[in-house]
Amino acid sequence: MTTAPSRDRSGLLILAGQVLVILLVLAAWYFASGTLVKKFILSDPISVAQTIAAWIRDGSLWQHLVVTLQTLLFGYGIGAVCGIAAGLAFGVFPRVDSVVSPYIVAIYALPKIALLPLFVILLGIGIASKVALVAVVVFFILLFSTRDGVRDVDADLGAVLRLMGAGQMEINRKVLIPATLPWVYTGLRVATGYALTTTVVGEALSSNRGLGFLIESSSVRFDSAGVFAAIVVVVALSFLITGVLGRFEAASSRWRS
Amino acid sequence: MTRNVIELEHVSKEFDARGVKVLALDTIDLAVAPEEFVALVGPSGCGKSTVLNLVAGLLPPTSGAVRYDGAPVQGANRRVGYMTQKDTLLPWRTVEDNIGIALELKCRAVPARERRERVQAMMDFVGLTGFARHYPGELSGGMRKRAALARMLIYEPETFLLDEPFGALDAQLKLIMHQELLRMTRARRLTVVFVTHDLAEAITLADRVAVFTARPGKIRAVRQIPFGRERDAVHLRFLPEFGALHEELWDELKDEVGKGTET
Amino acid sequence: MRVNRGCSEGNCLSERTTWLLRAILGLALIAAWEAFGAFTGGTWTSKPSLIAVRLVQWAQRDLAWHVATTLQEIVVGLAIGVPLGIALGIVLGRAPITAKILRPLILTLNSIPVVALAPLLIMWFGLGLQPKIVLVALASFLLLFFNTFAGAQAVDRDMISALELMGASARERFQKAVLPGCTTWIMGGLRNALPYALIGATVGEMMLARNGLGYLISNAAGQFDMAGIYAALVVLMILGIIVNELANRLEGWLLRWRPVAAPAWSNM
Numbered sequence: 001m002t003t004a005p006s007r008d009r010s011g012l013l014i015l016a017g018q019v020l021v022i023l024l025v026l027a028a029w030y031f032a033s034g035t036l037v038k039k040f041i042l043s044d045p046i047s048v049a050q051t052i053a054a055w056i057r058d059g060s061l062w063q064h065l066v067v068t069l070q071t072l073l074f075g076y077g078i079g080a081v082c083g084i085a086a087g088l089a090f091g092v093f094p095r096v097d098s099v100v101s102p103y104i105v106a107i108y109a110l111p112k113i114a115l116l117p118l119f120v121i122l123l124g125i126g127i128a129s130k131v132a133l134v135a136v137v138v139f140f141i142l143l144f145s146t147r148d149g150v151r152d153v154d155a156d157l158g159a160v161l162r163l164m165g166a167g168q169m170e171i172n173r174k175v176l177i178p179a180t181l182p183w184v185y186t187g188l189r190v191a192t193g194y195a196l197t198t199t200v201v202g203e204a205l206s207s208n209r210g211l212g213f214l215i216e217s218s219s220v221r222f223d224s225a226g227v228f229a230a231i232v233v234v235v236a237l238s239f240l241i242t243g244v245l246g247r248f249e250a251a252s253s254r255w256r257s
Numbered sequence: 258m259t260r261n262v263i264e265l266e267h268v269s270k271e272f273d274a275r276g277v278k279v280l281a282l283d284t285i286d287l288a289v290a291p292e293e294f295v296a297l298v299g300p301s302g303c304g305k306s307t308v309l310n311l312v313a314g315l316l317p318p319t320s321g322a323v324r325y326d327g328a329p330v331q332g333a334n335r336r337v338g339y340m341t342q343k344d345t346l347l348p349w350r351t352v353e354d355n356i357g358i359a360l361e362l363k364c365r366a367v368p369a370r371e372r373r374e375r376v377q378a379m380m381d382f383v384g385l386t387g388f389a390r391h392y393p394g395e396l397s398g399g400m401r402k403r404a405a406l407a408r409m410l411i412y413e414p415e416t417f418l419l420d421e422p423f424g425a426l427d428a429q430l431k432l433i434m435h436q437e438l439l440r441m442t443r444a445r446r447l448t449v450v451f452v453t454h455d456l457a458e459a460i461t462l463a464d465r466v467a468v469f470t471a472r473p474g475k476i477r478a479v480r481q482i483p484f485g486r487e488r489d490a491v492h493l494r495f496l497p498e499f500g501a502l503h504e505e506l507w508d509e510l511k512d513e514v515g516k517g518t519e520t
Numbered sequence: 521m522r523v524n525r526g527c528s529e530g531n532c533l534s535e536r537t538t539w540l541l542r543a544i545l546g547l548a549l550i551a552a553w554e555a556f557g558a559f560t561g562g563t564w565t566s567k568p569s570l571i572a573v574r575l576v577q578w579a580q581r582d583l584a585w586h587v588a589t590t591l592q593e594i595v596v597g598l599a600i601g602v603p604l605g606i607a608l609g610i611v612l613g614r615a616p617i618t619a620k621i622l623r624p625l626i627l628t629l630n631s632i633p634v635v636a637l638a639p640l641l642i643m644w645f646g647l648g649l650q651p652k653i654v655l656v657a658l659a660s661f662l663l664l665f666f667n668t669f670a671g672a673q674a675v676d677r678d679m680i681s682a683l684e685l686m687g688a689s690a691r692e693r694f695q696k697a698v699l700p701g702c703t704t705w706i707m708g709g710l711r712n713a714l715p716y717a718l719i720g721a722t723v724g725e726m727m728l729a730r731n732g733l734g735y736l737i738s739n740a741a742g743q744f745d746m747a748g749i750y751a752a753l754v755v756l757m758i759l760g761i762i763v764n765e766l767a768n769r770l771e772g773w774l775l776r777w778r779p780v781a782a783p784a785w786s787n788m
Contacts, residue, residue, distance in 0.1 A: 017621035095533050099541045109760030111719040117741030118749050122564055197633035204639055205726055219639035227640050238631040315681050333684040345682040349700045349777045364687040392777040
């Protein structure tokens with residue numbers, strides 16, 4: 001038998017437990033470095049925080065963050081638009097889809113990161129090669145999700161409108177697009193994670209700017225504090241993006257329980 | 258005087274759904290004698306299923322006492338067979354593996370050959386012959402219900418708790434199942450608590466019918482059914498006494514139906 | 521109700537026509553590529569003929585060795601990461617209070633792009649197979665852990681109750697309901713772990729290696745050997761197709777009781 005006050009109390013206890021766990025992990029990290037593990041391998045929370053602070057002070061954090069964000073936004077935007085368009089096309093023309101689909105699946109099976117050296121040769125070491133890579137990754141995700149969304153639309157819904165006298169364009173507007181939208185949102189949500197990862201990894205592999213570059217350059221200099229600092233920034237960015245996207249999606253998909 | 262199999266004494270049950278308290282049952286008193294067939298009828302959401310959950314020991318009462326064979330029910334009550342409204346077949350097992358699962362358990366330890374035979378017999382009984390290797394996901398709703406029924410019947414518990422078991426069946430199969438259920442419960446001297454919203458079904462099967470009010474559920478009326486054990490389930494409804502009983506109980510029930518709420 | 525909009529009322533092509541059109545499309549693409557390469561001199565795009573030549577050259581030399589290296593990293597990494605992830609996922613998943621307390625930590629770990637840790641692992645383990653194996657093991661561990669963890673909490677309580685009423689002991693309930701109930705989730709994790717392992721191995725090799733398909737790509741890039749880059753991409757693509765097909769088959773077999781097919785690209 002639960003009553004309101006005790007439920008709050010158990011919630012509070014859990015919150016306390018969560019905070020405790022995080023503090024314990026940080027403390028273990030702090031004490032392990034220098035004693036159990038050599039300092040340069042693992043670094044420690046304090047050094048990492050100091051590194052981040054130093055980066056903020058000398059502005060380098062913003063510089064690299066901006067580059068990563070630019071890459072992310074451009075690549076994501078291009079990939080999403082192209083992916084949705086292609087997905088709609090394949091969904092609406094299933095015959096084309098069935099012919100082309102083995103080739104699409106084959107290219108999808110390739111680890112897209114392997115395309116980076118090619119893109120660097122074609123587009124240079126600057127932001128363009130990474131944007132192209134992210135765009136390719138996002139393209140496929142949105143292609144599949146949009147196409148599946150179009151396929152999933154209940155044919156009966158369209159039939160009902162057709163009997164009322166609606167034309168094809170009206171059916172597209174009133175049935176197809178709204179019904180496909182949740183699938184598109186799912187694809188957009190999934191793609192953000194992959195886009196960020198691809199951006200960071202691409203920058204780590206060949207770039208001279210961006211958060212990924214920070215990871216790689218720190219590791220080459222055996223600056224483990226720098227590596228962890230850059231990773232922390234990436235994780236924070238990931239949380240931020242997920243949070244923003246979550247709000248947006250919740251607000252516009254209320255009819256879907 | 259023999260002990261009652263099931264006793265609910267001043268039982269109330271309150272649920273807490275995200276801070277909002279819902280009183281599902283309000284001071285229920287119900288006793289089920291050995292070999293008695295009791296039907297609980299009432300509108301949706303009136304707590305009939307909650308009564309079964311209490312007897313099965315899956316939920317504790319908020320107040321009052323629930324007793325089985327004289328002893329308070331504490332935790333899962335293994336002496337009852339429970340067929341829930343929502344079928345809980347294991348989707349990754351075939352139909353025959355689902356039906357036979359109770360016989361796999363250590364507490365029963367039935368050897369494999371005997372298990373297979375009993376499973377086959379049970380499938381024939383409920384009309385699922387030939388579907389042994391199918392998965393629940395491939396069956397219709399009615400067929401899944403029959404599989405769930407077979408799963409319960411196969412290990413022959415002494416008391417049945419049935420929650421709308423025949424709701425999804427077509428009319429002919431329902432009549433046949435009514436007959437079979439009556440025959441089986443008489444032959445094996447079983448005690449049954451049967452939940453339904455179908456008044457005619459309740460009168461056909463039961464020795465006693467309890468009518469529940471809308472939420473919070475109280476027992477509004479209890480009526481002894483005079484037809485005796487050797488009744489003919491198929492032709493019973495054409496007897497004038499049946500019609501009179503139906504009128505009488507419908508009078509009680511119809512006031513509550515309008516107030517019914519889906520849980 | 522899901523209705524495949526495409527294949528109704530004769531909207532679908534016959535199987536033969538489809539394959540014919542696919543073959544024509546493939547040949548047309550290769551021909552166009554070859555023509556484009558001949559026209560522009562092949563500096564950026566190379567030509568299918570040159571690529572084929574390079575592939576044959578490699579096959580005669582040490583292509584098998586590089587493929588084997590990559591495969592080894594994948595297999596060993598998965599062999600370590602997958603069982604650990606499943607085990608920990610079940611253990612933590614069934615302890616609801618522990619699960620809730622650990623949740624923020626787990627969410628944070630989930631947000632770290634594991635593949636981006638490759639430089640760190642190379643820093644720790646140096647040259648050789650270890651950093652890639654650790655990367656693959658780490659990625660698959662996390663993937664399987666999260667999926668199993670979620671699955672262990674999601675098992676239908678009513679099913680467990682039904683078994684309890686029949687007389688199942690706690691161990692039997694676990695064996696017959698909880699464990700099988702998790703497999704959907706575990707499969708989701710496994711299905712994604714395979715391709716992810718390939719990605720991890722490739723990234724590690726591209727970053728620092730002397731063997732493996734990723735190394736072949738970055739080596740060819742370093743020498744501006746365009747035909748070599750495309751050749752390595754082809755091999756990697758074939759490997760990727762095999763890995764995906766394996767993952768699909770595995771999922772299809774283990775989940776043959778599932779009533780509705782999941783979308784082909786779905787992940788957790």
